Amino acid sequence: MDAAAHPSRPAPVGMPMRAAQGDRRSKDGGGTRDGAATITKPQTRSKRPSLYRVLLLNDDYTPMEFVVLVLQEVFNKTREDAMRIMLLVHNQGVGECGVYPFEVAETKVTRVMDAARKNQHPLQCVMEKQ
Ligand code: TYC
Helix, strand or coil: CCHHHCCCCCCCCCCCHHHHCCCCCCCCCCCCCCCCCCCCCCCCCCCCCCEEEEEEECCCCCCHHHHHHHHHHHHCCCHHHHHHHHHHHHHHCEEEEEEEEHHHHHHHHHHHHHHHHHCCCCCEEEEEEC
16 A cells, blocks of 8 residues: 555655645645646755854852852753853853754843843843854
8 A cells, every 4th residue: 555645644744744645636726637636845955943052241240149040940050050150151251051043042031131130130141143
């Protein structure tokens, strides 16, 4: 039996389900006059999403403990990793909290900035394309 026509099997990647399931009806112009379905292949390869580094910046006023808590809460770091990153930022001026797809990075920056504002700390968090 043709694997693509088997009703319980998923359609092969790139093959429209209706065609894969052997349904010869065409609602979108993919069919021909004799009722045969057209099987389309993706014309482009899917691209990997761009990644963004999320960075914390040092300042003289934000308490160290607040930065450590932010790293644990927002970036899911262990207490030990959070401490290490906080001290690196404290000593070097800037440090990486993680690398994420655009929308994840954006959400993390917003969470950090919201927490800093709410607690009246000048902590800054930015993202940059990797
Ligand atoms: N430099 C701050 C202090 O001495 C601590 C700090 C660390 C602030 C990291 C911001 O991203 C930062 N209290």
